[in-house]
Every structure is written in structure tokens, then in C-alpha cells.
Amino acid sequence: MESSMLQTCTNLIQNAKNIVVLTGAGISTESGIKDFRSQTGIYQMAPEYILSLDNFYHDPAGFYQFAIENLYHPEALPNQGHEILAQWETNGKVSHIITQNIDGLHQKAGSVKVIEFHGTMKTASCQNCGNTYSTEEMITRLNTMEDFYVCDHCSTPAKNERYIKPDVVLFGDTGEWFTMEGFNEVINIIHQADCLLVLGTSLKVTPFSTFPQYRREGTPLIIVNKGDSPYDNSKDSYVIHESIGKTLIKIDHHINPPIS
Incomplete structure (x- = not known):
């Protein structure tokens, strides 16, 4: 990691009073959760279509099998990156986290002001009446019922109008x-x-990828991601291609020196 870039980013974060954080799968890979687009990601073993609305309605049972095996990680624990962001929120430095992730690890770490822009795998809802089911309940239904994905609370005759979607x-x-x-x-x-502050996302999926464009002119954009992004060479961008956890630990140790 280039020390001058790390020092510049540290200074920017130290002086900031209202940091908004955008996070993607890269922050959760350090908790053992697969990302989507890397060489070891989910899309290497399955096409994007499998996570489409069309596929859900075409094969809801198959969709659930894939989603529960690959998208649902109740055993995963927050890593140091999540924990540092939660502490920065407690300290009044981070105002919001806007995440593409559906794993709930930011909340597990203690962050409160989290916008789950792509939703959550913790629950599923009937597409007709809106009744909510926990994912644990859906797993039980899957193991004990044939049409487990059809809502019990609806009187609509057409089954596909009352499918329960994650x-x-x-x-x-x-x-x-x-x-x-x-x-x-x-x-x-x-x-x-x-x-x-952008962590662990290549910023290539719309509309999430457009968000940095809405910052005020002159607002620094700090990107910590192992891969490239379309904003790496834009004005007021500062890029570190390293581990999120290790990078945030170094920055945090400078901002909040450990008590010896």
C-alpha cells in the first residue's frame, strides 16, 4: 500500500464530519462470504439470470435452493471493517452506510443508519398481500411442504400471484x-x-454505480477496492487497491490511537 496515498486518505477521513459510506460484496468477503463478479464469485458457477425476477417466477423452488445455499449466511460474523465503520458511526463521523449487501453484517456490527439498497435475505414477502416470512420459516416450509413458496394468507386463486419472494x-x-x-x-x-467512502464495490451495477456522481463538487471520493472502478481516475478520487479490513485498521489506529 502506497504510504502517501494512505496518509492522504487518513487525513481526509480524520477531517471529515459527515462521511457517507457505500459498500459492496468486497467488504463481506473478509467474513467468508462469496462475492459475485470475481474469479471465485457466484457468477462463475451460475449465470446472472439465476438471480433474475423472471427465473424466480419460472422456477421458484430452484431459485430458493440456490439462494439459500449461496446468499443466506446467518452464521457469518462481521469483520474488522464492519466493526470500525460501526465505531465511526457511534463517534459521529459516519452518518450513513448505503450498501449493496444483503447479509446484514453492518447491523450485526452495530451500525444503525444502514440503507440496504438491494434488500435483505433475512425475510421474504408475499407478492400479493405483503405478508412477511423469515428466511428460517421459508427453509422449514421448503423441507416440509410441496408449494412452500405459495402464501397461505391469500385467497387469490392463481398461485403465481401469491408467490413468496425473498x-x-x-x-x-x-x-x-x-x-x-x-x-x-x-x-x-x-x-x-x-x-x-466506497468499500468493496466496482461501482458497475446501476443505479448504485451512479451515486458518486451526486456528491458536491470538491467532495473527496475515497475508494478501497481490490479491483478497478469507473471512478478511479475522476477528479477528487483517492484509490487504494488493498484489503478493506487492513486499510481501515491502519486509518483507525491513526485517528483513534490505541491506549497503551
Whole structure:
């Protein structure tokens, strides 16, 4: 890690009072969760189509088998990156985390102001009546019922109108933050930031990838990601291609020196 770039990013974070953090799969790989697009990611063993809304309706049982095996990680624990962000929020430095992740690890670490832009794997909802089921309940249903993905609380005759879908945003799908109101709220949060910190995302999936464009002119954009992003060479960007956990530990030790 180039020490001058690390020092520059440390100074920017130390001086910031309203950091908004954008996170992707790269922060969770250090907790043992697979990412999607790397050489060892989920899309190397299955096409993107398997996580599409069309595929869910075409083969809900097969979709659930794949999702529970590959997207649901109740045993995963937050790593030091998650924990440092939670501490920075407690200290008043981080105002919001906007994440692509569906694993809930930011909340497990203690972060409160988290926007799960792509939803969560903790729950599933009937697409007709909105009744919510925990993922644990859906696993029990899968093991004990034939049409486990059909809601019991609806009287609609057509089964496919009352499918229970995991509360994740699939390709071809929308989520609660994909409304005009939700999108504008995210943009407003980013516009108020005095530093934008991007961790573990290549910023190539829209609309999440557009978010850095909404920061105020002159607001530093710090990117910590092992791969490249479209913003690496943009104005006021500072890029570190290293481990998120190790990078945040070094920055945090400078900002909050350990008591000897």
C-alpha cells in the first residue's frame, strides 16, 4: 500500500464530519462470504439470470435452493471493517452506510443508519398481500411442504400471484429504495456528505454505480477496492487497491490511537 496515498486518505477521513459510506460484496468477503463478479464469485458457477425476477417466477423452488445455499449466511460474523465503520458511526463521523449487501453484517456490527439498497435475505414477502416470512420459516416450509413458496394468507386463486419472494432486489426487479422518493433520499444523503467512502464495490451495477456522481463538487471520493472502478481516475478520487479490513485498521489506529 502506497504510504502517501494512505496518509492522504487518513487525513481526509480524520477531517471529515459527515462521511457517507457505500459498500459492496468486497467488504463481506473478509467474513467468508462469496462475492459475485470475481474469479471465485457466484457468477462463475451460475449465470446472472439465476438471480433474475423472471427465473424466480419460472422456477421458484430452484431459485430458493440456490439462494439459500449461496446468499443466506446467518452464521457469518462481521469483520474488522464492519466493526470500525460501526465505531465511526457511534463517534459521529459516519452518518450513513448505503450498501449493496444483503447479509446484514453492518447491523450485526452495530451500525444503525444502514440503507440496504438491494434488500435483505433475512425475510421474504408475499407478492400479493405483503405478508412477511423469515428466511428460517421459508427453509422449514421448503423441507416440509410441496408449494412452500405459495402464501397461505391469500385467497387469490392463481398461485403465481401469491408467490413468496425473498426481499432482495433481483435483476428486472425493484425495491423500496427504487422509488422516486427513495432514490431522492439517497441522493440527498450523498449530497450532504463531506467525504464519500466506497468499500468493496466496482461501482458497475446501476443505479448504485451512479451515486458518486451526486456528491458536491470538491467532495473527496475515497475508494478501497481490490479491483478497478469507473471512478478511479475522476477528479477528487483517492484509490487504494488493498484489503478493506487492513486499510481501515491502519486509518483507525491513526485517528483513534490505541491506549497503551
